[in-house]
Amino acid sequence: MQICNNVTMKQEIDGVSIPACFISSHEGFHGSIKNFVKDFVVTEIDTNGQWVNKEGRAAAGADQPGCASRNKAHKPVDEYKQKNHLSVTDCMYVSGDCGVDVSPDSLDLGMILGQSVSNELEQFVLTLRDERPTRQEFSLGFFADKQLRANVHRAVRHRFPFLMTVTIQPEIRVREDPDYRELSQLVTEDEAEDFFRFIDAKVQGSSYTFGPDDNKEHRTAVHHFLSRKFGKLVETKSFSDQGSTAITVRLRDRGRPKKRSADERSEDEIYTAFTLCKENLETLEAISYMAAALGVLPSDFTYAGIKDKRAVTYQSMVVKKVSALRLMEKKAEFEKRGLRLSHVRSVSEPLRIGRLQGNHFDLVVRDLRPHGVSGAHCSNADRHTRLAALVKEAVGNVKARGFVNYYGPQRFGSGQSVQSDRVGLALLKEDMVSAVRLFFTPENENDDPPNQAKRHFLQTDNAKESLALMPLSKVRERLMLRAMNRYGTSADGCAQAWLSLPHSSRVFYLHAYCSRVWNEAAAHRLTTLGHSVRKGDLVWTHDGQSQADDSGETSCAQIHVVTDHEEQTGVFELQHVQLPMPGNTVKYPENSMGTWYKERLSRDGLGDCRFRVSGLKLNIPGCYRPLLAMPHNFSYQLQEASSKGGEEEKKTQDSLVLNFDLDSSCYATVCLREVMKCDL
Structure with missing residues (x-):
């Protein structure tokens, strides 16, 4: 993979022509990466800070001479991520079911929320009860303490069963529960409220019985609703007693012995x-x-x-x-x-996407050359000396200042005719047929078996014949073709094709689109607002100092909008700035960047997008991603190797070995771009 030969005023970030945005002003150098597979070694770092391939070896760099401790280099956002085993790039969207053993009856909303917020919540509830189905939300505020958040969730849902609570760490918001509204059309308001309290309590062995109902068709509708919405939690049965029939709901027995081999x-x-x-x-x-x-x-x-x-x-x-x-x-x-x-x-349990602290990288960059200087114009010794100075300056700058936290080209499928973000855009528009055809666009002009099968499908719309041509190694393509062979290639058939893929594969394309927007937002932010924190920017901040509790959690970060005074006094640094990934729960910057996001999404026809594709069971809440990323435990070694030669001076080739850690969802190729001042 050859790195670009010159640095221009305009460069491409993942196929989009935008101004080049670097954080440091060093000159950089040329080179090539991934000449050999073993030139690029990636080792996952688990949530305990351990390399997953080396038991007992911490990833903090204690056994790497000259490497500072990871914790010393981390800013508040990094400390928060480590202590909570979270990645800022995770969506940080969790349900309100906190499972805390506290009686909701003992929790006073006025005491927990403050009387003013409690009164506003009451008014919000009145608005909901008077209106038709709505997507309004109400923020209860930010709660740094985990136990307090759990109590808020339970107390609100106990007081108002028709509300659902969601956490966008650490803010809690409430909205109307659509399932409650649907049930309240089938049973009385009191029954709906009592049923939702029963569901929320989840007391093993408990049951709830609706009022007498002698209408069999109506009971069937209630049974179907409960099975569709709560079938994994409850089982229902109609019982007759003294001439009347009623539906009884029991929690399924999910308990099991704690100790079993x-x-x-x-x-x-x-x-x-x-x-x-x-x-x-x-x-x-x-x-x-x-x-x-x-x-x-x-x-x-x-x-x-x-x-x-x-x-x-x-x-x-x-x-x-x-x-x-x-x-x-x-x-x-x-x-x-x-x-x-x-x-x-x-x-005892599966893994979850994002449950890692980051990745360790061992990279080799070969055939190093200074920018604009041909090897023929200087001696080996002079070139090596020049490169040594360039590399030292570049690595020093990136260690100190970090790099723009772009998503790397692998996020979009570099080198493909149709990149993943275009498929994601079609899915967000719920255009299933276009999304399928984009997915099956040949990756390049090659006439290999996968491309032949894709071309055949696009030309004939014959899923069965295309499936026969598709290699067995192309699992996703075969799953979709098999589904379309069964359900057809109409919009419904194409939707079934997408549903045949695992959820992680479906949501990947939507995330790719949002990542594309984020990359463009980062470039626009740095180009138009510069390298200083501006009024209206979003930053992570702390609610002051507090003592650590038994869980090791000290204080919680929260999204804060920078004020004019904070801009003037320089309270925050650029590395504190966050840019939102588009979604249905994030807030946008309150400066020109907020307008930019709105216009950017509107250009793609997503001005009113809910970032949900219900037919594919996809929901994009959004998240916040740091504008800058900081490498940790960064070390390097410049190596000089001589090639075989005759009587003349042997030609030498310099290579650079780099070792560093990055937080999850940060890209080594993007870090290299900042080091070398070249796009990869």
Whole structure:
């Protein structure tokens, strides 16, 4: 992968021509990356700060001479992410079910929220009860303490069962629960309220009985509603007593003994964790092969993050329904396909996307050259000296100032004819047919089997014939073609094709679109507002100093809008600035950037977008991503190697070995772009 040959005033960020935005002013240099797969090694760092491929070795850099402690380099936002095992790039959208064993009757909303907010909430409720279905929201404010947030959730829902509470860390918002409104059309208001209190309490062995109902068709409608909305939680049955019939609802028995060996569990309850090492293979491709070999579904595998294809990567995974012994029996077979498994062990639950602290990178940049200087015009010694000075300055600047936190090209499918964000835009517009056709656009002009199958589908609309042409390794394509062969290629059939993919695959395309917008927003923010914090920017901040509790949590960050006074006095630094990823729960900057987001989404026809695709069960709440990213434990080594030559002076080639850690969802190629002052 050759890096660009010159730096221009206009460069491309993932295919979009925008002004070049660098944070530091050093000159940089040229070079090439990923010449060999082993030039790019990625090792996941788990939530405990451990490299997943090296037991007992902390990722904080204690065994790396000359590397400062990670904690010393971190700003408040980094401390918050570590203490809460969160990534700022996660959507940070959780349900209100906090599972805290506190009686809601003992929680006074006036005491918890303050009388003023409590009164406003009462008024908000009156507005909801008087109006038709609405999407209004009301903010209860920001709650730094985790226990307090749990109490707020339970108290609000107990007092107002028809409300749902959501957390956009650490703000709590309330909105009308659409399920409550639907049930209240079938039963009385009192019954609906009592039923939702029953559901919220989740007391094992409890039941709730609706009032007598002798209309069989009406009881059937109630049964169907409860099964559709709460079928995983409850079971319903009609009982006759003294000539009247009523529906009784019981919580399903989900309890199980706390201590059971893996052999005593049912197959569905078995989870096995392992570390996967792969080379030159996509994460989803590796999963598809392992799933076929083990006789389980690809969706039975969970992971914290997707890793690069053209690299050696180490990452944690958990597979459901497969014992540790059975997985060990397959190790040799997997190794024949370039998949190495280690640290195999039984665990109690699956992994979740984003459950990692970050990644460690060991990279090699080869064929180093100064910008604008040909090797023929200077001696080997002079060039090496020049490069040593350039590299030292570049690494020093990036260690101190960080880099623009762009999403890397792999987020969009670099080199493809149609990139993932265009598919995501079509899905957000709920244009299922266009989204499918974009998905099946050939990646390039090559006439390899996958491209042949895609062209055949676009030309003939024949899913069955295209499926026969599609290689077995193309799992997603085959799943969609199989679905369209069954359901057709109409809008409904195409929707079924998307539903055939795992949720993580479907939502990836929507995230790709939002990432594209974020990249453009970052460039626009730096180009128009500069490198200083401005009034109306969004920043992470703390509510002051507090003592750590038993969980290790000290204080919670929150989104804050910079005031004119804070801009003038320089309270915040650029690394505190956050830009929102578009979604249905985020707030936008209260300066020119807020207007930019609105206009940018409107240009794509998303001015009124809810960022939900209900037909595909997709919801994009949005999140906040730091404008800048900071590498940790950054070290480097400049190496000089001589090529074979004759009587003349041997030509030398300089290479650069880089080692650093990045937080989750930060891209090493983007960090290299800042170091080298070139787009990759």
